[in-house]
Amino acid sequence: MSHRRILSLWFPRLGAERIMRAKRGGMAGPLAVIEELSNTQVISALNNAAVSEGLWVGQPVRDAHAMCGHLLTRSRNIPAEGAFLTALQRWAGKYSPWVAEQAPDGLVIDLTGCAHLFGGESGMLTQVEEDCTDMGLSVQLGMADTLGAAWALARYAGVQAGSDRSGDAISQEARATRARAQKRTPKDSAKRRHWTRGGAAPQTVTLPHGVARIAEPGQTYGALAPLPVAALRLEGTMVSQLNRLGLRQIGELMDQPRASLARRFGRGLVMRLDQAMGSAPEPVSPGSAPDHFAVRLTLPEPIGLIDDLMAGVDRMLPRLCARLEARGKGVRSLRLEAHRTDQAAEVVVVGLARPLRDPARIRPLLEMKLDQIDAGFGIDMLRLEALQVEPIHARTVAGHVQAGAVAQQRADGGTGLEDLIGRLGARVGLEAITRYHPVDTHIPEKTAKVLAAAWSEPAENWPAAPQSRPLLLWPPELVNASDGPVLSVQFRWRGQDWQLAQARGPERIAPEWWLDDPNWRNGVRDYWVVVTSSGARLWLFYAHGGGLSAGWFCQGSFA
Secondary structure, eight states: OOOOOEEEEEOTTHHHHHHHHHTTTOOOSOEEEEEEETTEEEEEEEOHHHHHTTOOTTOBHHHHHHHOTTOEEEEOOHHHHHHHHHHHHHHHTTTOSOEEEETTTEEEEEOTTTGGGGTHHHHHHHHHHHHHHHTTOOOEEEEESSHHHHHHHHHHTTOOOOOOSOTHHHHHHGGGHHHHHHHOOHHHHHHHHHHTTSSSOOOOOOOOSSGGGBOOTTOHHHHHTTSBGGGGTOOHHHHHHHHHTTOOBHHHHHTSOHHHHHHHHOHHHHHHHHHHHTSSOOOOOOOOOOOOOEEEEEEEEEEOOHHHHHHHHHHHHHHHHHHHHHTTEEEEEEEEEEEETTSOEEEEEEEEEEEEOOHHHHHHHHHHHGGGOOOTTOEEEEEEEEEEEEEOOOOOOOSSTTHHHHHHHHHHTTOHHHHHHHHHHHHHOGGGOEEEEEOSOSOGGGSEEEEEGGGSOOOSOOOOOSSOOOSEEEEEEEEBOOSSSSOOSEEEETTEEEEEEEEEEEEEEOOOTTSOOGGGTTOOEEEEEEEETTSOEEEEEEEOOSSSOOEEEEEEEOO
16 A cells, blocks of 8 residues: 655745845845834844854844944735745656645645655655755655655754743743853854744754655654644744643653543644644645636738738637636626737737626727727737636526516617727726715715726715705815805806806805714804806805815705
8 A cells, every 4th residue: 555645845035035045146245135024124034144143033133233334124924925836836747747835935745656756755855955055945855655744844853842940940940041151153143043033934954864754654653753832833832832741742642542632622633633643634625727728820921901810700700708707707807819920929908897708799999999000011920818817607686676677688788888898998997987976974975985986886876965965076166155054146257247146055064073074174064055146046055164264165066
């Protein structure tokens, strides 16, 4: 019976070495990658030169600069580190197709039945180390029958189980404390403080290539027993609790009754033990490649007419839409590449208002862009690629309330507005097309917000206003009228005298007291619908004064 073999790769300096690779050797001195934790800047990754200076991961940046005055620092870029780890996952596919990421700085490979292709397990580990050296990466490896054991060997092989400096540990170490403090180097001090925090990542240890990192088939218990309990992928608080009870090695933990461990520490501890020993399954699940939708058409003779280009599009577009439909996706951004005979390429990009996979609806948008293509001496290859895709979910409209919406969908298929937005967007850009959506507020100028039409749904029900609202709204403009809240017969606005013919009101609107709106600091307003002798219908209000002086203002006009 063949044993399952798992290889774990740990890149302890991934963040710093990624930056050094990007700079192509331009950083030869100490380098630290920093991040902010609890309003404090701490080190998240170091290169070899910084480690030799006695710095450690988790150290405050101000302390690191005090120890190493010529230290270079860079901010941590978590998305970039994730993308770099994904690239390393593709590289590790040369050893086995079953490769999975262990964020933020590790990989795991299921090597069952693959090691003999590289000269055995020892030969494979040597090959992996050589590849990582060529890439400028530091790596620590561990191989065992289970994922948990391989993870522990990669990170904790050769690390001695320490104490939490409590209980009997204090009495055992007290006599030698002063002597060691005088002889301790800054580097040793850094290691000690780093380890006593409990549950943190261990310091990297240089080991000779051999059994120290490889647990032979069936020898998982012997390989894990001397390792610290933190090698079981436990939380720091649980590691500290176990250390205070005198349980510092995995072997000591395995000798304890499982029932008592589960009652005191929960089933998580027992589960980690079972996973490390192989009693609980923990498969390696490789990440699936992202969906990529593209089709290509190679032409026997160069073409240059728009009709010929559309004939090529008509052959490619149905194939692309069929692939999208098979995966339940729709395209939101589409790119057409026209490769010319002189090795140049003309590219046009089309954005869609909704994710689509209907060739008949996408074709007109592409046709509008073809006049931007310069055929030159001829085009011999066309390529159509979906740059951005989104899932398309089936919609079911039911009930009497949506009867009008159902009738509209039956009339035009529910696509007329979307197609219009798509065609206008092909000319002026989708970001230039907006629509209004209702907002639940009683403030007149805040009752609607502007959204991009291509990335929003039409509003179905607008809330009814307590009183009629003007068609046009503008910022309040000063009106010269009486000083009091009584509407005068004559008033002056925009340099013109107006005669009052009819008025309806007042409608009192109070400001939002929970917000400090500068436009409403003049207090409560009384709104009036005013009809002038010339027939103009205006929306006037009297501000009673709050933080500002009182007075009359005009804010809108009715149709």
